[in-house]
Amino acid sequence: FHRKSRHPKPADFHENTVLEIVWTVIPFIILIVMAIPAARVLIRAENVHHSEMTVEVTGYQWLWRYTYPRWDINIYSRLADSSLRIAPLHSGLSPSSTPYYLHAVTHPLVLPVGEKVRLLITSKDVIHSWWVPDLGVQMDANPGLVNSIWVQILKPGIYRGQCNQICGWGHAYMPIVVVAEPKAQFLAWVKQWRQH
Numbered sequence: 795f796h797r798k799s800r801h802p803k804p805a806d807f808h809e810n811t812v813l814e815i816v817w818t819v820i821p822f823i824i825l826i827v828m829a830i831p832a833a834r835v836l837i838r839a840e841n842v843h844h845s846e847m848t849v850e851v852t853g854y855q856w857l858w859r860y861t862y863p864r865w866d867i868n869i870y871s872r873l874a875d876s877s878l879r880i881a882p883l884h885s886g887l888s889p890s891s892t893p894y895y896l897h898a899v900t901h902p903l904v905l906p907v908g909e910k911v912r913l914l915i916t917s918k919d920v921i922h923s924w925w926v927p928d929l930g931v932q933m934d935a936n937p938g939l940v941n942s943i944w945v946q947i948l949k950p951g952i953y954r955g956q957c958n959q960i961c962g963w964g965h966a967y968m969p970i971v972v973v974a975e976p977k978a979q980f981l982a983w984v985k986q987w988r989q990h
Contacts (some may be wrong), residue, residue, distance in 0.1 A: 825928045842944045845912035849903065853915075853922030853935035853957065856964030867987050871966040874898035897954050902971035906980040910946045920962060926955030926970055934959065947974040 836876040842886035850861040876892050892898075905911050915924050917935040924930040931941045947953070975983065 812887070840943075842912040842942045844910065845944055846870070846909040847906075848912045848914060851903075851913050851915045851924055851935065853917040853919075853961075853968070854925065855919050855962050856926055856957075856967045858903075858968065860901075860972065862984070865984050865988055867918045867984065869901045869903075871899045871901045871903065871971070871982060874900055874967060876925045877967075894954070896966060897956070897969045897971070899969055899971045902952070904973045904975060904980060904983050905945070905947055906977045907947055907950050907974050908977070912942055912944050913942050914942050916940045920956045920961050922961050923959035923967065924955070925958035926953050926972055929955075929972065929984070931955075932958060947972070950974050950976060 804815065842888070848863060850857040850859075851862065852861070857870055860869045861867070862869075873896065874894075877894075877896050877898060899924060911922070912929075913933070915933045915935045916939060917937045919937060921937070924935055924937040929945055929947065931943060931945050933941050933975060935941070951974055953972040955970035957965060957970070959965075962969070
């Protein structure tokens with residue numbers, strides 16, 4: 795670039811309306827083409843409607859409560875005693891001798907395979923985060939706020955997770971275990987719990 799007063803031949807630029815329209819419209823079209831399917835996926839991922847059942851998940855320091863409103867079942871899920879016995883430094887026990895050390899619970903969350911389950915997640919004290927990586931589920935549990943997410947487990951099995959929000963000295967003692975069972979076994983489990 796040259797100033798006309800100092801140099802004999804200044805740069806001579808003229809606008810090109812067609813070029814300006816092209817470099818504005820093409821990126822705009824690309825963004826729209828990407829945004830429409832992305833919005834559909836996000837809307838579908840957040841849509842908790844048409845769920846076959848609902849489970850309320852409540853975080854406490856340092857346990858989870860699972861409530862099945864349809865059957866009036868309340869389950870408190872704590873770190874399993876096998877892990878607690880090893881926790882003291884001079885217990886003489888080794889974490890390697892305990893299966894699923896710090897990842898076993900007293901009572902798992904039991905869900906039916908193949909059904910869309912809505913999880914209503916909240917907390918009674920501090921912020922927690924309900925996280926089960928193999929299910930692709932993570933949702934913060936905030937006091938005074940109910941977050942919702944859904945999960946549909948396709949294969950029977952045991953899925954393990956952890957509170958993913960540092961929530962105090964007992965944070966490491968908030969494992970999550972989800973047991974996915976076929977519908978008939980799930981209903982038998984419900985019947986057994988209702989008899990308690």
